């Protein structure tokens with residue numbers, strides 16, 4: 009571990025009634041990270057985030073932001089933070105600008121011009137005088153980001169920032185995050201249930217399932233693996249399986265829909281195809297498969313990626 | 317702190333409900349006109365200069381408690397459930413200060429609404445009944461007539477509206493405490509209306525309980541300016557003080573310990 013820990017989370021636990029929602033998790037976020045907090049619905053991402061921000065009190069454990077303990081030194085810990093928790097909420101009867109003003113008023117030393125700056129950054133200057141009740145989901149998401157950036161935060165928490173957006177909207181938000189991380193030196197903590205979102209914008213990732221961490225590391229280590237997954241459609245699945253067993257660059261073979269599912273070293277699929285054809289195995293087609301979060305989980309738990 | 321209060325006031329005044337409420341107060345001012353037409357006013361001596369004081373009881377017992385419940389439902393219950401309370405709480409503001417700002421904003425709104433009602437009372441009263449020669453106020457319950465000069469009457473009216481802030485704010489603190497335990501603003505308002513009705517019934521059927529019922533002290537202005545009963549004013553101050561401070565402290569504790577999950 010090098011670098012400065014902007015966020016330190018130690019053995020957080022939280023139950024709502026009898027259900028353990030977060031069950032002893034800990035991790036560090038370093039300065040400059042775009043830290044992915046990946047987990048399926050109900051994994052406990054939002055609850056963890058609420059504990060990190062001092063909204064929900066943990067049963068156990070501690071959170072430190074910029075060196076300040078959120079429970080003991082809330083005002084200092086929260087000072088450098090911008091955040092969106094769940095979908096961004098607004099006062100629908102106030103305008104976009106008035107909504108931002110509500111937050112600017114909580115930071116007495118912030119110049120009034122900062123509101124215009126952040127509105128401009130998210131491209132909402134033209135709609136700032138309209139009531140937020142009239143905004144589309146994408147506009148609300150962008151206004152939420154503007155609000156999270158208002159107080160010049162050094163660390164920004166975003167909870168599923170692309171949830172409910174169309175592909176274009178997702179792309180815009182992701183590009184904005186990458187750009188901000190790069191140009192303004194902001195550390196991001198981003199929760200998501202989308203594996204490819206992590207691949208696209210994060211450098212680190214921690215994976216949460218049922219309130220427990222099941223893996224963590226750099227995105228390169230965990231996701232940008234040297235292997236890829238292809239689906240082979242063939243009537244001769246049995247024979248193909250025989251041929252592929254024992255080939256060095258083939259990591260695993262499993263029966264799949266109408267054929268086999270093969271994990272192999274990246275860039276060797278043409279070779280694989282050639283091999284099968286040379287053994288007179290009919291290959292109808294060979295498709296690269298995008299890994300779903302569920303598959304990835306199965307693989308993680310089988311593949312021995314364990315949390316230290 | 318001033319900024320926090322400003323935030324609350326911006327939200328309250330941008331909300332349609334305030335204007336609906338003000339419109340209702342306007343309507344309430346026309347009720348005596350209806351009573352005059354139907355003759356149900358009897359021989360109560362109403363004039364423009366006494367009209368606001370006559371209206372005050374209606375405001376205190378009915379209009380303002382509902383108004384206060386609606387404002388608090390917006391400021392606390394709905395703010396929490398809509399997830400907007402979270403917005404302020406993830407900035408360098410302590411929960412205690414936020415609550416204090418909300419209470420002060422409420423006090424401001426109560427004051428402004430009473431002022432609005434007072435002005436409206438003078439305008440409607442004078443237009444409907446004429447200003448009148450003398451300030452004669454008849455207490456409807458005891459049927460006692462209180463007579464003052466116009467100037468004294470004006471001061472008494474002003475003072476009556478001013479001291480009425482205290483019982484209303486105390487009532488507000490009770491609603492505040494309730495507000496943290498509801499999941500919908502509408503349910504809170506409904507409950508508070510029920511509470512006001514229940515309290516007045518309770519006062520009727522168990523008169524011995526009256527001294528501890530908050531609505532008994534809505535008539536603080538009468539003790540202070542008409543009966544001039546110092547002992548009763550002292551008791552009122554003590555009881556209202558308890559009604560203000562205890563729920564406020566409990567609300568503060570509730571908010572400080574609360575998991576903000578919306």
Ligand SMILES: Nc1ncnc2c1ncn2[C@@H]1O[C@H](COP(=O)(O)OP(=O)(O)OP(=O)(O)O)[C@@H](O)[C@H]1O
Nearest residue numbers: 024029047048049050051052053054055056201577
């Ligand atoms: N206030 C609460 N009371 C009871 N249970 C809760 C509460 N908040 C969350 N939970 C439960 O805790 C679990 C985790 O919820 P959480 O919202 O943290 O998950 P999440 O990872 O953010 O999920 P999603 O992707 O759906 O947003 C869920 O099973 C949820 O039902």
Ligand SMILES: [Mg+2]
Nearest residue numbers: 053054094167
């Ligand atoms: Mg969530």
